Amino acid sequence: MELVIDKVSKKFKNKLAVNNFSVSLSNGIYGLLGPNGSGKTTLLRIIADVVNPTEGNIYLDGKSKKVLEEDYRDLIGYMPQDMGFYKNFTPEKFLYYVSELKDIDKRVAKEKIVELLKLVNLENDKDKKIGRLSGGMRQRLGIAQALLNDPEILILDEPTAGLDPNERIRFKNLIANISKDKIVILSTHIVSDVEFIANEILIMKDGALIGKAIPSEFTKQLRGKVWSRAITEDELYELDSKYKIVNTYRDEDSIVVRIVGDEKPLECAKAQEPNLEDVFFYYFSHKAEGEAL
Incomplete structure (x- = not known):
C-alpha cells in the first residue's frame, strides 16, 4: 500500500x-x-x-x-x-x-x-x-x-x-x-x-x-553539534539566553548542560553522541510556543 x-x-x-x-x-x-x-x-x-x-x-x-x-x-x-x-x-x-x-x-x-x-x-x-x-x-x-x-x-x-x-x-x-x-x-x-x-x-x-x-540518519547528521559541560548555577541563566540547551542535570556541586549548535559553545565542552531529542532541539527552539493549527 x-x-x-x-x-x-x-x-x-x-x-x-x-x-x-x-x-x-x-x-x-x-x-x-x-x-x-x-x-x-x-x-x-x-x-x-x-x-x-x-x-x-x-x-x-x-x-x-x-x-x-x-x-x-x-x-x-x-x-x-x-x-x-x-x-x-x-x-x-x-x-x-x-x-x-x-x-x-x-x-x-x-x-x-x-x-x-x-x-x-x-x-x-x-x-x-x-x-x-x-x-x-x-x-x-x-x-x-x-x-x-x-x-x-x-x-x-x-x-x-x-x-x-x-x-x-x-x-x-x-x-x-x-x-x-x-x-x-x-x-x-x-x-x-x-x-x-x-x-x-x-x-x-x-x-x-x-x-x-x-532516526539514525537524523542523529548521524548531528554528530559534532552536540556538547556538554559542567557549569555553576550562576552561569546557567546566561548560557540559556545564548544557546539551545537540551537539558540539564546536577552532578555533585555543578550543573551539567547539554547544548546543540553548529559551533562548539564553550571551552572544555565535550562532544556527545546525538539522540533524536537533540535533533528536535536543533531544528526547533525549546521555547517555541503557540496553538496547534
Missing part, C-alpha cells in the same frame, strides 16, 4: 498552515515531529479527509482520494487531538455508537469492542460514565475508537497526551504490535513517543516538510 501526499497546502485566511507538503508513505510507523503551531494537526485532518486542502491532492495506490471517496474513508482510523465525547455515555456505549457511524456489522462490532476494551485496559471501566473517567482513560478510549474498523491507515494526533509513564509504554507496545500491514502516522512534539517505534521520522516546520529519514 502506498499513500502519496502530493503538493498539499492549506490556507486559513492569511495563515498558510500547510505549505506544499509532499511525501510518499508505505506500510510502517511514521513519527510526525514538530512544535505546536507547525501545521501537524491540519495535515492530519487533510489525510483523514476531515478538511480539504486548498491545493494538492492525496493518492492511495495511485487513485485519487477524491475518486475513492467512501472507499478511502473506510480505510481510515483517526484519533483527533481533541476527542469529542458524550459524558453520559459509557466507554462501551460510545464504541457501539461509533461502530454504527462507521457502519460496522453489529456482530463484528460486538466482538471488536470486547477485544479493544481489553486492549486499551478499559474492560473493567466499560460501564462507567465517560465524564467520570480520567484524562488518560479518555485518551485510551480515543485510541480504541480509531481501531474499531481495523483501519489500514491509522492517524493519531498527540495520542499520548494525558497518559502516565506506564500508559505511554503500553501505548507504544500496542502501536508496535498492530502496525503490521498498516500505515501509522503518529503526530507528536514529544520525541520519546516515537524515538524507538517509528520506522521513519518526518520533521515539519512552518507547515512544510523539512526532513524525512530513519
Whole structure:
C-alpha cells in the first residue's frame, strides 16, 4: 500500500498552515515531529479527509482520494487531538455508537469492542460514565475508537497526551504490535513517543516538510553539534539566553548542560553522541510556543 501526499497546502485566511507538503508513505510507523503551531494537526485532518486542502491532492495506490471517496474513508482510523465525547455515555456505549457511524456489522462490532476494551485496559471501566473517567482513560478510549474498523491507515494526533509513564509504554507496545500491514502516522512534539517505534521520522516546520529519514540518519547528521559541560548555577541563566540547551542535570556541586549548535559553545565542552531529542532541539527552539493549527 502506498499513500502519496502530493503538493498539499492549506490556507486559513492569511495563515498558510500547510505549505506544499509532499511525501510518499508505505506500510510502517511514521513519527510526525514538530512544535505546536507547525501545521501537524491540519495535515492530519487533510489525510483523514476531515478538511480539504486548498491545493494538492492525496493518492492511495495511485487513485485519487477524491475518486475513492467512501472507499478511502473506510480505510481510515483517526484519533483527533481533541476527542469529542458524550459524558453520559459509557466507554462501551460510545464504541457501539461509533461502530454504527462507521457502519460496522453489529456482530463484528460486538466482538471488536470486547477485544479493544481489553486492549486499551478499559474492560473493567466499560460501564462507567465517560465524564467520570480520567484524562488518560479518555485518551485510551480515543485510541480504541480509531481501531474499531481495523483501519489500514491509522492517524493519531498527540495520542499520548494525558497518559502516565506506564500508559505511554503500553501505548507504544500496542502501536508496535498492530502496525503490521498498516500505515501509522503518529503526530507528536514529544520525541520519546516515537524515538524507538517509528520506522521513519518526518520533521515539519512552518507547515512544510523539512526532513524525512530513519532516526539514525537524523542523529548521524548531528554528530559534532552536540556538547556538554559542567557549569555553576550562576552561569546557567546566561548560557540559556545564548544557546539551545537540551537539558540539564546536577552532578555533585555543578550543573551539567547539554547544548546543540553548529559551533562548539564553550571551552572544555565535550562532544556527545546525538539522540533524536537533540535533533528536535536543533531544528526547533525549546521555547517555541503557540496553538496547534
